[in-house]
Amino acid sequence: MTRPKIIGLTGSIGMGKSTVAAMFAEAGIPVFDADAEVRAMQGPGGELVSAIEAAFPGSTGPEGVDRDRLGHQVFADKAALARLEAIVHPAVAAKRAAFLEQHHDKRAVVFDIPLLFERGGHEAVDTIVVVSAPEAVQRARVLARPGMTPEKFAHIFGLQLHDTHKRDRAHHVIDTGTSLDDTRAQVAALIAAL
Numbered sequence: 001m002t003r004p005k006i007i008g009l010t011g012s013i014g015m016g017k018s019t020v021a022a023m024f025a026e027a028g029i030p031v032f033d034a035d036a037e038v039r040a041m042q043g044p045g046g047e048l049v050s051a052i053e054a055a056f057p058g059s060t061g062p063e064g065v066d067r068d069r070l071g072h073q074v075f076a077d078k079a080a081l082a083r084l085e086a087i088v089h090p091a092v093a094a095k096r097a098a099f100l101e102q103h104h105d106k107r108a109v110v111f112d113i114p115l116l117f118e119r120g121g122h123e124a125v126d127t128i129v130v131v132s133a134p135e136a137v138q139r140a141r142v143l144a145r146p147g148m149t150p151e152k153f154a155h156i157f158g159l160q161l162h163d164t165h166k167r168d169r170a171h172h173v174i175d176t177g178t179s180l181d182d183t184r185a186q187v188a189a190l191i192a193a194l
């Protein structure tokens with residue numbers, strides 16, 4: 001059985017990856033959004049809520065995982081973060097495999113994975129697309145998010161491979177430091193080329 005070409009879509013926080021993923025979806029290419037899957041599995045009634053509560057007592061409530069409370073437990077603790085990832089990553093991998101099976105007859109699919117390089121996911125895709133913007137644009141976008149602080153941004157930034165290294169390892173780069181129309185044209189040209 002053949003499988004679709006797997007496009008690995010990644011980019012650091014605030015680079016516009018979600019916007020680019022939506023453009024792929026609008027063009028008819030199925031998109032697996034790893035972050036959305038995690039939010040669903042950690043939301044009310046989510047399949048990971050009880051395991052996360054067991055590992056991190058007090059981190060959940062009626063709405064599922066309380067990201068702030070969980071964040072306080074894992075924010076600066078690499079061992080705690082590793083325990084959380086050991087719960088979350090296998091579940092996401094199972095969802096991704098089911099997505100691929102569901103779309104086995106498509107010519108291409110997109111795996112939208114923020115930490116594609118950091119977690120070794122780049123080895124499981126056929127082509128890598130990095131979404132990038134100038135650092136000043138990135139910083140302004142991230143700090144405009146509700147609840148974001150310079151400290152939180154610095155922590156997240158430190159967990160991610162620097163944008164320069166991602167671009168160096170990419171097969172294709174989408175520049176989102178321009179207009180939405182220009183970004184959409186870049187995505188359309190990339191789809192045509194792939």
